Amino acid sequence: SQQGEEDPQALSIQEGENATMxxxxxxxxxxxxxxxxxxxxxxxxxxxxxxxxxEKHSGRLRVTLDTSKKSxxxxxxxxxxxxxxxxxxxxxxxxxxxxxGEGTQLTVNP
Amino acid sequence: GAVxxxxxxxxxxxxxxxxxxxxxSLDFQATTxxxxxxxxxxSLMLMATSNEGSKATYEQGVEKDKFLINxxxxxxxxxxxxxxxxxxxxxxxxxxxxREGQDTQYFGPGTRLTVL
Numbered sequence: 678s679q680q681g682e683e684d685p686q687a688l689s690i691q692e693g694e695n696a697t698m699x700x701x702x703x704x705x706x707x708x709x710x711x712x713x714x715x716x717x718x719x720x721x722x723x724x725x726x727x728x729x730x731x732e733k734h735s736g737r738l739r740v741t742l743d744t745s746k747k748s749x750x751x752x753x754x755x756x757x758x759x760x761x762x763x764x765x766x767x768x769x770x771x772x773x774x775x776x777x778g779e780g781t782q783l784t785v786n787p
Numbered sequence: 788g789a790v791x792x793x794x795x796x797x798x799x800x801x802x803x804x805x806x807x808x809x810x811x812s813l814d815f816q817a818t819t820x821x822x823x824x825x826x827x828x829x830s831l832m833l834m835a836t837s838n839e840g841s842k843a844t845y846e847q848g849v850e851k852d853k854f855l856i857n858x859x860x861x862x863x864x865x866x867x868x869x870x871x872x873x874x875x876x877x878x879x880x881x882x883x884x885x886r887e888g889q890d891t892q893y894f895g896p897g898t899r900l901t902v903l
Contacts, residue, residue: 708890719880719896720831727890765830773819773884773892777831 683766683778691786696753698781700766701746707769709742711751714763714780723751723764756785790814791883793895800871801903808866808898810837810881816861817883821892822854825878837864837881871902 712720739752767775823831836844843856855867
């Protein structure tokens, strides 16, 4: 069953703006991962943050994790039209079995 | 380049037939692979864990007799949808951790199944 909830479900912004997506989960985790999916395609791994980490950066991506609130956020800075995709958080509570959030559909308008 | 491949990328079949989907790790061995299903505009749902040389572990609510999983080698897992019905139409995606116990997983490009 899905344990992750993401908000917003859809986000539309202009190129150059920042995009923030949030994810909440219910059980304890080993790590939380963010993935990107272009329409009808497979998933691309973006970033992984472990349960003992609070923040992580990768290029234009910034991920935070608050285990006390069981929540995470993904920030994409200086967005580009090519960032248009669905973004999913996924939690790993052990054994590499991932539980995905509902996803956020990001549209970046040129 | 892709490290996990799936074949076919799409398939259309008649109701009542069986369809086999392959998932291959291309440059590494995977003792464990995972199968997910994704309905349109929805998230991924884990169906089962494929274990090389042993039985697959199915998630609650997934019929093991309908979704047959075989992991006969360290680079290949297959998912067979038996007696497919229109409600089985979905996007099926596999994944594998590149190294045993490694957190990062690599996902295949997915297989679009349409059952008429």
